[in-house]
Amino acid sequence: MIGMFDSGLGGLSVWRAVSALLPELPLWYVADQARAPYGGRDHGEIIDRSLRIGRHMQAGGAELLVVACNTATAVAVTHLRRALSIPVVGVEPAVKPAAIATKSGKVGLLATKVTLESRRLKALIENYAADVEVILQPGTGLVEQVEAGELDSADTRALVAAAIVPFLNAGVDQIVLGCTHYPFLSPLIRDIAGPDIELLEPATAVARRVSSLAGPVHRVCRDTPHQFMSTAPSQRSTLAMHRMLGFSFPVMPLQL
Structure with a gap:
């Protein structure tokens, strides 16, 4: 399973690209909407949230982590790569x-x-x-x-x-x-x-990078369904997801 997180729903642009390139690949997406947007928060908090989410997803079975957030990548991706034992793919401006x-x-x-x-x-x-x-x-x-x-x-x-x-x-x-x-x-x-x-x-480039790393994960976990979680789920965010993707998934609450 591939873990993916953002401060909110924006990382769904990366989710969309990865899902299109690897349609059978199960994706576990976490939106930290209780603290969105990250762009106005200090570096210490962004690093703390990124590490909390990354460790949670690794412990939950994610075999690769995509930081689907430019701000979290800029501030925290180095910390994530040091702290986690799974590959970490960041998102950088093109x-x-x-x-x-x-x-x-x-x-x-x-x-x-x-x-x-x-x-x-x-x-x-x-x-x-x-x-x-x-x-x-x-x-x-x-x-x-x-x-x-x-x-x-x-x-x-x-x-x-x-x-x-x-x-x-x-x-x-x-x-x-x-x-x-x-x-x-x-x-x-x-x-x-x-x-x-x-x-x-950069979504297409990120998807290609995930594809290059996710071959064994794809073979092992192809029957696992997608998962969507939020630290502040709401009907409004579900409707927003539908507008962004043209469809929506059930969003489960996550406390971290």
Whole structure:
């Protein structure tokens, strides 16, 4: 079984990609909605929550852990790899492919405040995008809108516009979606950004990485059903899941 967690429902963008590539692979998804979003919390709390969830999933039989959260990856993935005995796959903004693809020499990166300020992101930019201009922009309020299932409301459109227009004014031709919640807002982002801007997100790359590691797990556990758990389950989050995926699963409560 593959464990996967996020602060909330945004990691379902990664779940969707992994499930599409490996449809028989059982996935155990945990949403830490009692503390979502992670993007406004301090590093110590993010590390503590990530370790609690990772240890719980390893003890529960997960043979591989996907950190389906850019913020948790930026802050806690090194700690998880030290603490756990199973492989840990993180999610990082698609800075490298954006830097390769840009023709304008300008790339926009939309992410949470914690991700934007992380040393991990700074190293990513220095290593792969030193020759281009990377314009950083926080996606203020966007995680909350996705968690509420407000994917196309007037309020969400206003927040998306506030985040995207600075990129357009700067002349970017690539926008990196540096939070797993943001792909669910891609239709709005495309509508505002226009057809000439490319959106990049890492879910497909993460799915390929999981596929490369999960062969034995796939063979052993193919009959195990998917599991969804939340530290704050609600009917509202179930409805949001349905809007995001087009279907929903029963969400079980989890206390950690």
